[in-house]
Amino acid sequence: MHGGAPKGHPHQVPGMKGGHGEGPGHGHGKGKEGGEKIWTPRLIAWELTRSCNLDCIHCRAAARFGPYDNELTTQECFDFLDNVKSFSSPIIIMTGGEPMLRDDIWEIAKHGTDIGLRMVMAPCGFLVTEETVQKMLDSGIQRLSFSIDGATEQSHDDFRRVKGAFASVMTAIENCNKMGMEFQVNTTISKHNLHELEDILKLVIKLGAKAHHPFLLVPTGRGAELKDQEISPEDYEKTLSWFYDMRDEVPIQFKPTCAPHYYRIFRQKETEKGIKVTPETHGMDAMSKGCMGGQSFAFVSHVGKVQICGFLEEECGDIRKEPFSTIWDTSKVFKEMRAWDDYNGRCGYCEFRSVCGGCRARAFAFTGDYMDEEPFCTYHPSDKAKDARDAKKAKKAAEKDK
Numbered sequence: 001m002h003g004g005a006p007k008g009h010p011h012q013v014p015g016m017k018g019g020h021g022e023g024p025g026h027g028h029g030k031g032k033e034g035g036e037k038i039w040t041p042r043l044i045a046w047e048l049t050r051s052c053n054l055d056c057i058h059c060r061a062a063a064r065f066g067p068y069d070n071e072l073t074t075q076e077c078f079d080f081l082d083n084v085k086s087f088s089s090p091i092i093i094m095t096g097g098e099p100m101l102r103d104d105i106w107e108i109a110k111h112g113t114d115i116g117l118r119m120v121m122a123p124c125g126f127l128v129t130e131e132t133v134q135k136m137l138d139s140g141i142q143r144l145s146f147s148i149d150g151a152t153e154q155s156h157d158d159f160r161r162v163k164g165a166f167a168s169v170m171t172a173i174e175n176c177n178k179m180g181m182e183f184q185v186n187t188t189i190s191k192h193n194l195h196e197l198e199d200i201l202k203l204v205i206k207l208g209a210k211a212h213h214p215f216l217l218v219p220t221g222r223g224a225e226l227k228d229q230e231i232s233p234e235d236y237e238k239t240l241s242w243f244y245d246m247r248d249e250v251p252i253q254f255k256p257t258c259a260p261h262y263y264r265i266f267r268q269k270e271t272e273k274g275i276k277v278t279p280e281t282h283g284m285d286a287m288s289k290g291c292m293g294g295q296s297f298a299f300v301s302h303v304g305k306v307q308i309c310g311f312l313e314e315e316c317g318d319i320r321k322e323p324f325s326t327i328w329d330t331s332k333v334f335k336e337m338r339a340w341d342d343y344n345g346r347c348g349y350c351e352f353r354s355v356c357g358g359c360r361a362r363a364f365a366f367t368g369d370y371m372d373e374e375p376f377c378t379y380h381p382s383d384k385a386k387d388a389r390d391a392k393k394a395k396k397a398a399e400k401d402k
């Protein structure tokens with residue numbers, strides 16, 4: 001994907017190719033010379049319905065079959081897409097729950113396509129037949145993502161808590177391959193499948209996926225009950241290092257998602273090898289950032305609530321009350337996400353804060369404050385870094401007082 005450059009960048013998602021991305025190269029927007037940065041959404045995860053035909057043990061949305069009241073109407077969906085397109089051109093991930101449980105899913109996808117948005121979808125598997133893949137192609141959907149959380153039927157079905165879930169994904173993928181629909185695979189990692197990671201990666205390659213994105217468990221929704229399934233910060237560090245080692249060994253894009261300090265590890269390892277990370281040498285990787293929530297990424301819920309991502313349930317606005325564009329520009333939480341010098345603890349002064357940022361959702365799950373430091377990072381930034389950050393903040397404050 002990036003020629004000789006290392007593969008992957010944070011949150012690269014279904015449908016992202018070459019010039020599309022979600023890293024700071026995009027996410028920080030076009031910095032005005034000496035002025036304020038312009039922040040542009042590059043990727044929006046849109047929970048079109050919370051209804052779901054699975055019952056996954058870790059589900060951030062604690063989704064059930066539903067139906068759920070008060071979900072966005074077709075017209076509200078069209079209006080949202082029009083508003084997004086009026087000021088930006090992000091990739092729209094139609095997700096859920098199971099997005100295909102909405103009757104108007106093809107109309108919504110087609111509307112997005114018609115106005116020039118790149119529409120991608122995250123279905124659960126059961127509903128992906130030859131007939132529905134054809135509907136996806138007709139409505140312009142460009143890529144799907146499937147979740148595979150175990151290397152075997154037993155392990156995946158135990159996690160997804162529905163018998164036949166694994167088989168349904170295999171059939172769905174067969175249909176995609178037959179019909180020419182691109183797909184990627186996401187895997188949520190916790191203790192239950194840490195030992196299976198290598199086998200899952202092999203399976204994903206064998207199935208013909210374009211990319212494999214391992215997600216690190218965020219203890220929210222039903223996932224909050226999985227405290228005993230969280231891997232330790234030390235194992236986390238080892239796993240992220242393994243990801244780094246694998247990135248050039250596999251023929252597809254392999255990129256950890258919602259594991260921001262992977263980008264710290266990536267920089268450290270390249271530096272150890274004497275390699276300078278620049279856009280010329282590393283393409284998108286050099287411009288990418290670990291957590292992009294509120295910076296180039298946003299989440300919109302089934303009832304129109306806006307969040308920095310699906311894993312941090314802190315309302316930043318409501319598209320039924322004001323346009324998404326206004327929320328994007330004015331939300332207090334979004335602004336806080338963009339000011340990483342003000343993050344608490346190590347993440348606020350770490351040398352790697354502008355490429356990592358720590359997971360705000362994990363911080364929130366642990367302390368109740370999304371500005372706190374990432375609880376799963378073992379890195380200790382230097383005192384020098386802290387002094388430099390403090391001096392920078394003092395200078396800024398003085399300039400403001402002038």
Ligand SMILES: C[S@@+](CC[C@H](N)C(=O)[O-])C[C@H]1O[C@@H](n2cnc3c(N)ncnc32)[C@H](O)[C@@H]1O
Nearest residue numbers: 058059060095097122147186188215217218223
């Ligand atoms: C947009 S969701 C896809 C929704 C889709 N219904 C599914 O689960 O396959 C993307 C990924 O987030 C994962 N996910 C859900 N809850 C999570 C949690 N608490 N921590 C980490 N990943 C989670 C899902 O397993 C999925 O692979």
Ligand code: SF4
Nearest residue numbers: 258291309359360361
């Ligand atoms: S807060 Fe965490 S889960 Fe949300 S986008 Fe950032 S890294 Fe991902």
Ligand code: SF4
Nearest residue numbers: 347350356358374377
């Ligand atoms: S201290 Fe925070 S910003 Fe630094 S590497 Fe760890 S998680 Fe990232």
